[in-house]
Amino acid sequence: MREFMDYVHSAFYEATGWRRDNSYAALNSTTDALLNFRTPRGLRLTLSALASPNFATSYQLGSVGVVDGSISYLFSSVPLRLLLTPQSENVPLPDLLRSYRPLTPVARRDDPSLRRPDDEDKTNESLLYGRLYLPRSQLEALLVRRLSPALQAQFSAVSGQHLRDGGTALGLLQYDVGRYALEGLASTDGGLLGFRGVYNFGGDLSSKKHAQHSAASPAENGIGGGGNGDKERIYGRFSTGGEIYYGTLNKSGGISIGARFATLPDHKGTPLSATLTLNPLMGNIAASYAVMAGKDCSLATRMEFNIFSYESSWAVGMELWRKPFARLAVDGEVSDTDVPAKTSVTKSATPAERSFNAKLEWRLDEPEKVTEKKPGPKMNGSNAAKSKSEAEKDKEQEYAGVVKARLDQNLRLGVLWEGRVKSLLFSLGSGIDLKMMNKPFRTLGLEVQFSS
Numbered sequence: 001m002r003e004f005m006d007y008v009h010s011a012f013y014e015a016t017g018w019r020r021d022n023s024y025a026a027l028n029s030t031t032d033a034l035l036n037f038r039t040p041r042g043l044r045l046t047l048s049a050l051a052s053p054n055f056a057t058s059y060q061l062g063s064v065g066v067v068d069g070s071i072s073y074l075f076s077s078v079p080l081r082l083l084l085t086p087q088s089e090n091v092p093l094p095d096l097l098r099s100y101r102p103l104t105p106v107a108r109r110d111d112p113s114l115r116r117p118d119d120e121d122k123t124n125e126s127l128l129y130g131r132l133y134l135p136r137s138q139l140e141a142l143l144v145r146r147l148s149p150a151l152q153a154q155f156s157a158v159s160g161q162h163l164r165d166g167g168t169a170l171g172l173l174q175y176d177v178g179r180y181a182l183e184g185l186a187s188t189d190g191g192l193l194g195f196r197g198v199y200n201f202g203g204d205l206s207s208k209k210h211a212q213h214s215a216a217s218p219a220e221n222g223i224g225g226g227g228n229g230d231k232e233r234i235y236g237r238f239s240t241g242g243e244i245y246y247g248t249l250n251k252s253g254g255i256s257i258g259a260r261f262a263t264l265p266d267h268k269g270t271p272l273s274a275t276l277t278l279n280p281l282m283g284n285i286a287a288s289y290a291v292m293a294g295k296d297c298s299l300a301t302r303m304e305f306n307i308f309s310y311e312s313s314w315a316v317g318m319e320l321w322r323k324p325f326a327r328l329a330v331d332g333e334v335s336d337t338d339v340p341a342k343t344s345v346t347k348s349a350t351p352a353e354r355s356f357n358a359k360l361e362w363r364l365d366e367p368e369k370v371t372e373k374k375p376g377p378k379m380n381g382s383n384a385a386k387s388k389s390e391a392e393k394d395k396e397q398e399y400a401g402v403v404k405a406r407l408d409q410n411l412r413l414g415v416l417w418e419g420r421v422k423s424l425l426f427s428l429g430s431g432i433d434l435k436m437m438n439k440p441f442r443t444l445g446l447e448v449q450f451s452s
Contacts, residue, residue: 003046004048004056005074007095008050009129011080011083014083015078015122016125017149021101021103022106022176022200023174023176023181023183024181024197024198024241024242024258027241027258027277028258028277028288029101030101030262030290030300031288031289031290033101034100034290034299034404034406035316035406037099037404037406037414037416039414039415039429040427040429040443041443041444042062042063042064042446044061045060045448045449046058046060046447046449046450047451048451048452049086049452050081050084050452053080053081054076054078054079055073055074056073056080057072057073057074059071066135067135068135068136070132071132073129073130074128074130075127075128075129076128077125077126087423087451088449088450088451089420089422093399093400093420096425097402098319099298099404100290100298102262103263103265105204105265106178106200106205123146123147125145125146126143126144126145127144129143130142136162137160138162139159141157142155150176150177151174151175153171153172153173153174154171154172154174155169155170155172157169157170169187169188170187170189171185171186172184172185179200179201180197180200181197182197183195183196185245190248190249191248192245194243194244196241196243196244197242198240198241199240199241200237200238201237203237204266205237234263234267234269235263236263237261237264238259238260238261239261239262240257242255242257242258243255243256254281255281256277257277258276258278259275259276259277260275260276262274270292271292272291273290274287274289275287282306282308283306283308284304284305285304285305285306286302286303286304287302287304288302295321296321296323296399297319298318301314301315313408313409315407315409316406316407318404319402320402320404322402322403322419323398323399324400400419401417401419402417402419403415403416404416404417412432412434413431413433414430414431414432415429415430424449424450425448425450425451427446427448427449428447430444431443431444
C-alpha cells in the first residue's frame with residue numbers, strides 16, 4: 001500500500017507544478033506498479049496525521065519475527081491541505097491504490113504561449129523529510145528544493161551502522177522544460193556519477209496548432225459525443241531517452257536507452273502504455289505493455305531477454321477494482337426516474353401486475369401522477385465547479401477495494417487485497433510459490449493504516 005508520507009510527497013509536487021512522470025527513470029512506472037507491488041510481511045500498523053497544512057507525522061509499528069518500527073516527519077513550505085484529503089475515511093482510494101495512472105500534461109516551460117492556463121510553477125519552495133527506523137537506529141533524510149520553474153535539486157542520505165562506510169548520500173539535479181528533461185546525479189556509493197534524459201514528442205507536444213485545438217470547446221474536439229473516428233484515433237505521447245553512469249571507485253559503468261508510448265487523458269479509446277528498453281553492455285532487452293482493459297480492470301505484461309546468455313523472463317499482472325455491495329445492489333435496480341419521458345408510452349403498453357387492493361375491488365390501479373420537474377436556477381461558475389467536484393468525489397468513492405495479482409516465469413504468485421473498513425485502510429497479501437505445493441505460502445502479512 002502506498003504510504004501516507006508518499007501521498008503527502010506527491011501533493012508537494014502537485015502544489016509546486018512539478019511532473020514526476022516526465023523523467024527517464026519513470027518510463028516503466030506504470031508497468032512496475034502493476035508487476036512489482038510489495039506484499040506485506042507480518043503485522044504492521046501505521047498512524048499518520050497532517051498536524052498542520054505544512055507539517056505531517058507518521059508512526060509505524062511492525063512485527064516480523066522481532067518488533068520494529070519507524071518515526072517520520074515531513075515539512076513543506078507550501079500548504080498541502082487543499083491538495084489532499086488526510087482523513088483515511090475520506091481519502092479517495094484510487095489516489096492511494098491505483099497502479100495505472102495516465103500521463104499528466106507537461107508544463108510547456110520552453111514556450112509560455114503553449115502552456116495551459118492552470119500551469120503554475122512555484123519557486124523557492126522546499127520539502128524536508130526525515131525517518132528514524134527502530135531498533136536499528138537507521139536514519140533516512142530527504143531534502144527537495146525548487147530553485148526555478150525548470151530546476152529542482154534533491155539530496156537524500158541514509159545512515160546506519162550496518163551499512164558500508166556507515167551510510168550513503170545521493171544528490172540529484174533535475175531540469176525539466178516540458179519537451180525534454182535532464183537529470184544529473186552523484187552518489188557516495190562507489191563514487192557513482194550519472195546523467196540521464198528524456199525527450200517527448202507527439203500528442204500534446206506536437207505543435208502550437210494542436211495545443212490551441214486541445215483548448216477548444218468539447219463539442220469541437222468531439223468530447224462527449226464524438227464519432228467512432230475520434231475513438232479509434234490513438235492520441236498519445238512518445239518519449240525516448242537514455243542514461244549513462246560510471247563508478248569512479250570500482251572503474252565500471254553502464255548505459256541504457258529506452259522508448260515509451262502512452263496515451264493521454266484526452267484519448268477516447270483504451271488507455272495503454274508500451275515501453276522498450278535496451279542495455280547494450282549487458283545485452284539485456286526488456287519490453288513491457290500495460291492497458292486499462294476496462295473501467296475496473298488493468299493488465300500488464302513484461303518480457304526480458306539477454307542476447308549473451310539467452311536467458312529470458314516474463315511476468316504478468318492484473319488489477320481488479322471492487323465496488324461496495326450496497327452500490328452493486330443500487331446499480332442493479334432501475335428506477336422510474338431513470339426512464340426517459342419518450343419511452344413512457346412503450347412502458348405503459350406492457351401490462352403491469354395489479355396491486356392487491358385493486359384485485360379485491362375488481363379494478364385497475366390508478367395511473368401514477370407524473371410531477372413535472374421544474375428547471376432549477378442556472379448555476380454560475382462556482383456552483384458548476386462545486387457540482388463537478390462533488391460528482392468526481394462520488395465517482396471516486398464508488399470503490400470499496402482492489403485486488404492485485406502477478407505471476408512470473410518461476411511460478412511465483414503474488415496476491416494483494418487493499419481496501420478500507422470504516423476509518424482503517426488495510427492491505428492483506430501473500431507470496432505463493434506454486435513449485436513448492438507442500439509449503440506454498442512464502443510470505444503472509446497485514447498492514448493497517450489510519451490517518452487524520
